[in-house]
Amino acid sequence: MGEFVHEEIPSTELDRLEATYRPLADAVRDLLDATIRTTVPEEQVRAAQAEIEALVARLRAEQLPGPAGVRFNSEARAWNWGNAVVGLRNAVAPPLRIVHESAGHAWAEVELGAPYEGPPGLVHGGVSAMLLDHLMGETASAAFTRVTFTGTLTMTYRRGTPLGPLRLEARIDREEGRKVWVVASIGDADGVTVEAEGVFIVPAWAAGEAARG
């Protein structure tokens, strides 16, 4: 596993960098959607592909050796720009903007479009699980006061989740030692579509205990 890296970038500088990268990722998100939905003639597709390949080469002129990782500074600011769910620089991430209502209760509102489709017009079940997994993990981590990893995640798909505006909600149900049970849901305007229950675990290494053999 990679590490949580301490990197001393001042928060004001992070704000500036985020203002630089957010519109870039938003433009690439739009590109994902356009790639799925375009009906322009074939020669236009080939011309667009060549321009995209040139842009990729320009961006790759200087880049990190691997994934973005999770970083934090001494001002208690953490950033995970590549994260699959909340990553500001990850065009695959919606990205989810999570509100920590209190330690142990979080929610997010998101609009999912064509890149998240599974059954026609509906959110892919794996995408629902991915979004809830992350929201539940952050919730179990009690607004970043501890590290938890998903141990077991159980999904119940009550009805199809339509693409479009959705609300996700998660709460800590109970705790026992290093185990944290979290319940969560996704809903549309007509009510709940997906429910989830998960056991999130503060790993032995993060709790300062020796892992059991």
Ligand SMILES: CCCCCCCCCC(=O)SCCNC(=O)CCNC(=O)[C@H](O)C(C)(C)COP(=O)(O)OP(=O)(O)OC[C@H]1O[C@@H](n2cnc3c(N)ncnc32)[C@H](O)[C@@H]1OP(=O)(O)O
């Ligand atoms: C602050 C940052 C916030 C960011 C939030 C991000 C959210 C993202 C959520 C994720 O997607 S995390 C990635 C997916 N999950 C993983 O990759 C986890 C991989 N597995 C592990 O790292 C370890 O197996 C794990 C941390 C889950 C447990 O390792 P430990 O060595 O700490 O467990 P240990 O064997 O000591 O067991 C501790 C307790 O947990 C129980 N347990 C262990 N593994 C379990 C499991 N998989 N499911 C349910 N319970 C489990 C175990 O029975 C025991 O219960 P008891 O205390 O009652 O005896």
